[in-house]
Amino acid sequence: MTQHGTLGVAVIGTGKMGADHVRRITDVISGARVAAVVDIDAERVKAIADGIEGCAAYTDPAEALADPGVDAVLIASPGPAHEAALLEAFRHDLPVLCEKPLTPDAVSALRVLEAEQKLGHRRVQVGFMRRFDAEYIELKRVLSSGELGRTLMLHNRHRNAYCPPGFTDAMLINDSVVHEMDVTRWLLEQEITAVTVHHPNPSSNAPEGLHDPQFVVFETDGGSLVDVEIFVSCGYGYQVQAEAVCEKGTARIGDQHGLLVNTAGRWGGGIAPDFVARFEEAYDREVQQWVDATRRGEISGPSAWDGYAAAAVCEAGVRAQAEGGRVEVEMIERPAFYR
Secondary structure (H helix, E strand, C coil): CCCHHCEEEEECCCCCCHHHHHHHHHCCCEEEEEEEEEEECCCHHHHHHHCCCCCCCCHHHHHCCCCCCCCCCECCHHHHHHHHHHHHCCCCCCEEECCCCCCHHHHHHHHHHHHHHHCCCCCCCCCHHHHCCCCHHHHHHHHHCCCCCCCCEEEEEEEECCCCCHHHCCHHHHHHHHHHHHHHHHHHCCCEEEEEEEEEECCCCCCCCCCEEEEEEEEEEEEEEEEEEEEEECCCCCCEEEEEECEEEEEEEECCCCCCCCEEEEEECCCCCCCHHHHHHHHHHHHHHHHHHHHHCCCCCCHHHHHHHHHHHHHHHHHHHHHHHEEECCCCCCCHHHC
């Protein structure tokens, strides 16, 4: 590490998410600096690097990870590029915060698991940021305490004002519902064993060819039922809500009880425009905790196993979308390394 133990981070991928992480490391959190930025767009990374003292610009991740000023890696590139970057990080034994997905499919995720196990110690934290959101943390505390008894059902709503061009049915699962897959596993401490997807009439606001909204149901190995309403063209804002129905009561988050205004015969408040605004504090907390743990020589947070499990459930979800009916999740037994 550099002077005073500051962690030198290479950020791979400088699109919307990567650029936001560059800003976060530079201006918001403590204990780290951006030592390198990597992107196939040479002009973009040069412009970013020129604005950060001591930051190098690269178009090749392998060259960046060989930079002696790099102590850790934050991967925010497109999913298909993750496996190669992860394996290169393992070659240098560098700790990694990898934005979801770990990899785009379960087979490649398994290769990452096997490579990490060969190192003999964990190196990967997967960027499931909802685990770092204050409301989800409180919901986790309540459910884990047992004060409400067993969780019988979990209801989720996940709404975007609009989706980017080219968004597909499979992306509804792989890019959006994947978050509910992870928080279900985390909140309930159960694995998802089967997925069913229902298609109501699509909204007239949905892009042509996209069946939006959809209603997704998970079954778990603990006997809980979980549903997810995914609606990525609701038109009015970004909302994420969850309600646990337990033996002795319910617990609900996501109502955003912030500023409430009464004016001219109306009452109401604001709705976040997108996921970056809604989960900004969660991202800050996630990256700060990753930096703190890395500086202590530790790895915490969602593991590569969590990334693999999400990929396996996504594959079942995409099959259920396409084929109809209930599709069982195909997963290996959890290795002792990740218990």
